[in-house]
Amino acid sequence: MAPPERRYLITFGCPDRTGIVARIASFLADAGGWIVEAAYHTDPDTGWFFTRQEVRADSLPFGVEELRERFTAIAAEFGENTSWRITDTGERRRVVILVSKAAHCLYDLLGRVASGELDVDVSAVIGNHAELGGITRAHGIPFHHVPFPAGDAEGKRAAFARVRELVAAHDPHAVVLARFMQVLPPELCAEWAGRALNIHHSFLPSFVGARPYHQAHRRGVKLVGATCHYVTADLDAGPIIEQDVIRVDHGDSIQDIVRKGGDIEKVVLARGLRWHLEDRVLVHGNRTVVF
Amino acid sequence: MAPPERRYLITFGCPDRTGIVARIASFLADAGGWIVEAAYHTDPDTGWFFTRQEVRADSLPFGVEELRERFTAIAAEFGENTSWRITDTGERRRVVILVSKAAHCLYDLLGRVASGELDVDVSAVIGNHAELGGITRAHGIPFHHVPFPAGDAEGKRAAFARVRELVAAHDPHAVVLARFMQVLPPELCAEWAGRALNIHHSFLPSFVGARPYHQAHRRGVKLVGATCHYVTADLDAGPIIEQDVIRVDHGDSIQDIVRKGGDIEKVVLARGLRWHLEDRVLVHGNRTVVF
Amino acid sequence: MAPPERRYLITFGCPDRTGIVARIASFLADAGGWIVEAAYHTDPDTGWFFTRQEVRADSLPFGVEELRERFTAIAAEFGENTSWRITDTGERRRVVILVSKAAHCLYDLLGRVASGELDVDVSAVIGNHAELGGITRAHGIPFHHVPFPAGDAEGKRAAFARVRELVAAHDPHAVVLARFMQVLPPELCAEWAGRALNIHHSFLPSFVGARPYHQAHRRGVKLVGATCHYVTADLDAGPIIEQDVIRVDHGDSIQDIVRKGGDIEKVVLARGLRWHLEDRVLVHGNRTVVF
Amino acid sequence: MAPPERRYLITFGCPDRTGIVARIASFLADAGGWIVEAAYHTDPDTGWFFTRQEVRADSLPFGVEELRERFTAIAAEFGENTSWRITDTGERRRVVILVSKAAHCLYDLLGRVASGELDVDVSAVIGNHAELGGITRAHGIPFHHVPFPAGDAEGKRAAFARVRELVAAHDPHAVVLARFMQVLPPELCAEWAGRALNIHHSFLPSFVGARPYHQAHRRGVKLVGATCHYVTADLDAGPIIEQDVIRVDHGDSIQDIVRKGGDIEKVVLARGLRWHLEDRVLVHGNRTVVF
Incomplete structure (x- = not known):
């Protein structure tokens, strides 16, 4: 079995509002990011929005550190309660x-x-x-x-x-x-x-x-x-x-x-x-x- | 769909001991009873024996009342805590x-x-x-x-x-x-x-x-x-x-x-x-x- | 039970490439569309991309006909094999x-x-x-x-x-x-x-x-x-x-x-x-x- | 965990007829056999009767060889197509x-x-x-x-x-x-x-x-x-x-x-x-x- 290709896993949560998907997807698309898997959920009880994205590492022109840095700015747009994480499947668990x-x-x-x-x-x-x-x-x-x-x-x-x-x-x-x-x-x-x-x-x-x-x-x-x-x-x-x-x-x-x-x-x-x-x-x- | 054949359903429980299955089975066999389905269980925690038998009604030379009467004597052999019931599928539920x-x-x-x-x-x-x-x-x-x-x-x-x-x-x-x-x-x-x-x-x-x-x-x-x-x-x-x-x-x-x-x-x-x-x-x- | 709120259901499929999610999400976000449910899938065998989106009807400033009209232009950007449909839950099935x-x-x-x-x-x-x-x-x-x-x-x-x-x-x-x-x-x-x-x-x-x-x-x-x-x-x-x-x-x-x-x-x-x-x-x- | 008690496993199949359960159960009861688990089934399509019995080894006054010998005579009563087996859980699999x-x-x-x-x-x-x-x-x-x-x-x-x-x-x-x-x-x-x-x-x-x-x-x-x-x-x-x-x-x-x-x-x-x-x-x- 070939090793699975390296990916960046982005998980993100914040209070729901219009345009979150567009913002994240556009950010990734603008950087050339190839989304391999994407999931979204909004909990109607709490009004909380959740997403998880898998992006091919080799589709981005920068590394995980820069991805995190750039994403920090995006996340900040959605308020201080935003919680997110980016991990690199290249780092062994x-x-x-x-x-x-x-x-x-x-x-x-x-x-x-x-x-x-x-x-x-x-x-x-x-x-x-x-x-x-x-x-x-x-x-x-x-x-x-x-x-x-x-x-x-x-x-x-x-x-x-x-x-x-x-x-x-x-x-x-x-x-x-x-x-x-x-x-x-x-x-x-x-x-x-x-x-x-x-x-x-x-x-x-x-x-x-x-x-x-x-x-x-x-x-x-x-x-x-x-x-x-x-x-x-x-x-x-x-x-x-x-x-x-x-x-x-x-x-x-x-x-x-x-x-x-x-x-x-x-x-x-x-x-x-x-x-x-x-x-x-x-x-x-x-x-x-x-x- | 043809109506299911008429059966007598015998359920029986008593403290476990050797010979219960033999006693019940022999009683039924001696009367010509055709057992269509039979299940047994003994609960090791309580030492209780359980059985359920389905007998074809037309295989016995007597009716449900006499079956109950005869079975009363059998059941009595297994002590006063015995609980049993015989029902007739011919009686509509x-x-x-x-x-x-x-x-x-x-x-x-x-x-x-x-x-x-x-x-x-x-x-x-x-x-x-x-x-x-x-x-x-x-x-x-x-x-x-x-x-x-x-x-x-x-x-x-x-x-x-x-x-x-x-x-x-x-x-x-x-x-x-x-x-x-x-x-x-x-x-x-x-x-x-x-x-x-x-x-x-x-x-x-x-x-x-x-x-x-x-x-x-x-x-x-x-x-x-x-x-x-x-x-x-x-x-x-x-x-x-x-x-x-x-x-x-x-x-x-x-x-x-x-x-x-x-x-x-x-x-x-x-x-x-x-x-x-x-x-x-x-x-x-x-x-x-x-x- | 209150009647469910009216929604537009968008289903869309085309050959996978970078930027599809961003394009659709941005289009909806720009129009104020509130996405209630969204799902994405890419089939690695066929290279086909699929998505389904539920948008609250009352979040858009136009009706389903105009939504379809505008979406036609979007869909065209992704090639002639694109297949899509928009239905209105307000129309009873x-x-x-x-x-x-x-x-x-x-x-x-x-x-x-x-x-x-x-x-x-x-x-x-x-x-x-x-x-x-x-x-x-x-x-x-x-x-x-x-x-x-x-x-x-x-x-x-x-x-x-x-x-x-x-x-x-x-x-x-x-x-x-x-x-x-x-x-x-x-x-x-x-x-x-x-x-x-x-x-x-x-x-x-x-x-x-x-x-x-x-x-x-x-x-x-x-x-x-x-x-x-x-x-x-x-x-x-x-x-x-x-x-x-x-x-x-x-x-x-x-x-x-x-x-x-x-x-x-x-x-x-x-x-x-x-x-x-x-x-x-x-x-x-x-x-x-x-x- | 204590080792499970030693048992004899009897499996038996023959054309169905009245009295099989009684015969086997009486044989075991007469020898003092303590049946720990018993199951019966008759296949209405083939008219074949099946049973499996677990008997505590220490409840019988004889060993597995004599049990097999005695059971051979029982089995013979049910015709030449009878198939049966007795195994001893004391023999390691x-x-x-x-x-x-x-x-x-x-x-x-x-x-x-x-x-x-x-x-x-x-x-x-x-x-x-x-x-x-x-x-x-x-x-x-x-x-x-x-x-x-x-x-x-x-x-x-x-x-x-x-x-x-x-x-x-x-x-x-x-x-x-x-x-x-x-x-x-x-x-x-x-x-x-x-x-x-x-x-x-x-x-x-x-x-x-x-x-x-x-x-x-x-x-x-x-x-x-x-x-x-x-x-x-x-x-x-x-x-x-x-x-x-x-x-x-x-x-x-x-x-x-x-x-x-x-x-x-x-x-x-x-x-x-x-x-x-x-x-x-x-x-x-x-x-x-x-x-």
């Missing part, structure tokens, strides 16, 4: 993965990376247990075991400080909580805001918190699901990126539900991570636009 | 439908009945608004308008008494709350226990109560759903019969979500009602076995 | 439905229209059998029975001529083959090109032609589906608008498959028809872009 | 996997095995290319590279002979073609009949043969799928075990379709393999019953 003992999401991500389907660098895997060190190292990826002593608040604080340090060393585009079983402290939620993704094994907002499959089994639901969301200080209440479900029935034991749900967790997390890394997810309030 | 203003579930059910897909008698439709009287009568079905005066507790009590009376006159196998917007009082929940089916327009237990699509939109979920459940005194918390979901995205307005969700409500309700009328739904505690 | 004996799709469409979910005029229903006349007339819609004599080629030709005439009298935006069991002659395919929609009861290209559910049952598939497509002279081979599937298993008889599949046919047809009437379906070659 | 270059299905299976979700021995992986040797060996599993010289019929024959020999050495319960790109010769189809499972990357019978995703893209379908089926001498026409689909749209390139479809291939193959190894799949003619 870095990901740090946090795990516990459950293997399925990590295996799945490593498989996608190894086969080239997910074109990122996994900078490190950090586990609060040691079990997943072997497979991580077999993929040539550093594994850090940071134990979280049960019932020891001070020890946990120290462990989180260590995790924070390890993550900071890689400055990743995404911190993936791939069935990491520890609740992040507020200061880490803040530090990783907008780039920490969690996979929760329920169709949120059903079954927040611990052991959602057991909750689902007890309630007798006919579908179980998984939710990929940005981590915020409110447990399992951050902006939802992706969800999916799978059918279960009375014949399914807890173990069956865990297994079936696991298949959904993997794909929901992989989709959410891909979209995040491709700058497809725009957050506004507690909701997402996924282009 | 009767249904009463409760509606408000939303038309889609009623239209869907009437269409299924008119086309012969759902082989039941709709004895009556009762509406707390008059809007759906026209289509009901166009199908040759009696429509009763029972107004529920807003904010008038006494008036509501009287209205429910009237509904109760109307329903009782038909002694239906199912009372279908097809987007009926009134919360049933506990005594009606008790009187209709096990035969009142509600369609709730969310994937329960998410979004209990009023305006679930608005709740879903606000939370930014990526799927909306519907749940068909037995009505109990706990609002939207009865045993779940069937659920399904449909994908929504940031581009969907509340109206879009209502429309998309409506398509799911219709099929979930129709499936749940069919299974209920075919004695496929066995309730144990707050969960269902759907054979 | 007209639909003619062709049926045979199967009732479920017709019931579903009539229910959607009656409840206001599908905001169109059903100008007429034409049946090659008389069975569905009753329900049609109960909705206040004219029903025409045009018998198709089996095995009589001349009689069929005359019947198709009659259908053609009836349809022409209404000049509908869509001719819906809602399980109409007659194969259209090539001249009707040509006359109704781009506005005749069929619902085929299989997941095409599987099971083209007659009795697809029987074919599916014989092959032992684990899902059955339905396909809404534009009618062309090649049987069941026209551009696909929408498809969906539902799970079946070994326990499902042909009758069960017909029933389960029917639920999919209804929603697939309703979605396809809605998208067609909202000018969301752009055809290029034998494929569709659905915005 | 062995699997050989055939691969080419595509990694996703192999990664997925190895991950499931490594995490204990799929409790089998992968005896060997055989590749007609060498690429997947590394990951295989990292899991401690032997990898055999058997090159298939393109356009050299004699060389291919020799390669297949080598594969046959390698497989035979392990006498596996399943030979899994996990995107193996070579068409098996008829004699291998015969030798592996009933235990060679293929994953085909389309919703069969659509898009038989080479490059199904390219075929799907060209046809403009709105869903792509995958099919797990038993391999027979008719290419992609063997009995279907499991299928599933995923939505695609006009924005998806071939690469996107390959990626989305890959997620479906993995789960469909994993489900089919699990069901096969648990003796849940009963083949009759070209169709399967999946209990």
Whole structure:
């Protein structure tokens, strides 16, 4: 497979008004920019306008720094609440993965990376247990075991400080909580805001918190699901990126539900991570636009 | 389409132990009973055994009354907690439908009945608004308008008494709350226990109560759903019969979500009602076995 | 529900090149046009560019005729292969439905229209059998029975001529083959090109032609589906608008498959028809872009 | 997770008649057999009866050999066409996997095995290319590279002979073609009949043969799928075990379709393999019953 051509990804949001599309499109057209993909959305509830554009890097006569500089002037025309970002697909994405003992999401991500389907660098895997060190190292990826002593608040604080340090060393585009079983402290939620993704094994907002499959089994639901969301200080209440479900029935034991749900967790997390890394997810309030 | 052959439907539940299947199967075989469909389940959590059998009526040398009498003796062998029922598909099922203003579930059910897909008698439709009287009568079905005066507790009590009376006159196998917007009082929940089916327009237990699509939109979920459940005194918390979901995205307005969700409500309700009328739904505690 | 605000729908396609979005967006912005929804796509295989824009009618200082006139000049800039259309949602959409004996799709469409979910005029229903006349007339819609004599080629030709005439009298935006069991002659395919929609009861290209559910049952598939497509002279081979599937298993008889599949046919047809009437379906070659 | 308790799996098929369930259930009950799971099906088209029973090994006073011996007498009562099998979950299942270059299905299976979700021995992986040797060996599993010289019929024959020999050495319960790109010769189809499972990357019978995703893209379908089926001498026409689909749209390139479809291939193959190894799949003619 040939490497994908280099692109600049522009995401932009501001209060809606007439002429935004024309302004951005004209700016790009005047510079010779070849738009490969473009999406627009206006939220009628909030009156907020969103767009995402993919431009071929080689169609512009200048580089990403100048593009950002020029775009700063455009963005300023639309008010001080405007939020925008331009990223360069030529810069390789870095990901740090946090795990516990459950293997399925990590295996799945490593498989996608190894086969080239997910074109990122996994900078490190950090586990609060040691079990997943072997497979991580077999993929040539550093594994850090940071134990979280049960019932020891001070020890946990120290462990989180260590995790924070390890993550900071890689400055990743995404911190993936791939069935990491520890609740992040507020200061880490803040530090990783907008780039920490969690996979929760329920169709949120059903079954927040611990052991959602057991909750689902007890309630007798006919579908179980998984939710990929940005981590915020409110447990399992951050902006939802992706969800999916799978059918279960009375014949399914807890173990069956865990297994079936696991298949959904993997794909929901992989989709959410891909979209995040491709700058497809725009957050506004507690909701997402996924282009 | 030829009418389906007449069958006896046997449902049976008791604490699990060795030999139940053999006992029931031998009893039927000894009488020459031709089992057309059979399903078994044991719930490992509760140790409860469930079975449902369809027997060709013409394969037995006696009628349903004698079958029930003989089966009483069998059932007694398995203890006093045994619960069982034998119904005769030769007895036509009767249904009463409760509606408000939303038309889609009623239209869907009437269409299924008119086309012969759902082989039941709709004895009556009762509406707390008059809007759906026209289509009901166009199908040759009696429509009763029972107004529920807003904010008038006494008036509501009287209205429910009237509904109760109307329903009782038909002694239906199912009372279908097809987007009926009134919360049933506990005594009606008790009187209709096990035969009142509600369609709730969310994937329960998410979004209990009023305006679930608005709740879903606000939370930014990526799927909306519907749940068909037995009505109990706990609002939207009865045993779940069937659920399904449909994908929504940031581009969907509340109206879009209502429309998309409506398509799911219709099929979930129709499936749940069919299974209920075919004695496929066995309730144990707050969960269902759907054979 | 308040009536939706009036909008102009612009669909446009031409060979891709730099600056198309800017040109169209600037044209609209210069006229004060408020774009409510916008979608773009470029097909890398054919190099074809597609867009669809919804503009609030009251945001433009001129009417639809002048909009078309002005847009003609814009479109001309992009070459002679450009294809475009501007429609006015203020003009009510007209639909003619062709049926045979199967009732479920017709019931579903009539229910959607009656409840206001599908905001169109059903100008007429034409049946090659008389069975569905009753329900049609109960909705206040004219029903025409045009018998198709089996095995009589001349009689069929005359019947198709009659259908053609009836349809022409209404000049509908869509001719819906809602399980109409007659194969259209090539001249009707040509006359109704781009506005005749069929619902085929299989997941095409599987099971083209007659009795697809029987074919599916014989092959032992684990899902059955339905396909809404534009009618062309090649049987069941026209551009696909929408498809969906539902799970079946070994326990499902042909009758069960017909029933389960029917639920999919209804929603697939309703979605396809809605998208067609909202000018969301752009055809290029034998494929569709659905915005 | 505690190891699952040891069970005997009984699968049985014969022409339907009264009393089969009673005979088998009584036989088991008389021996004290505790039936943990039981399923029955009669195919009305062929008049064939199917059952599968799971019995706790420790509930019987004799071992699997004597169970088979005693059951032989029971089975004989139902005629010479009866087919049955009793397997012991205490005997660990062995699997050989055939691969080419595509990694996703192999990664997925190895991950499931490594995490204990799929409790089998992968005896060997055989590749007609060498690429997947590394990951295989990292899991401690032997990898055999058997090159298939393109356009050299004699060389291919020799390669297949080598594969046959390698497989035979392990006498596996399943030979899994996990995107193996070579068409098996008829004699291998015969030798592996009933235990060679293929994953085909389309919703069969659509898009038989080479490059199904390219075929799907060209046809403009709105869903792509995958099919797990038993391999027979008719290419992609063997009995279907499991299928599933995923939505695609006009924005998806071939690469996107390959990626989305890959997620479906993995789960469909994993489900089919699990069901096969648990003796849940009963083949009759070209169709399967999946209990």
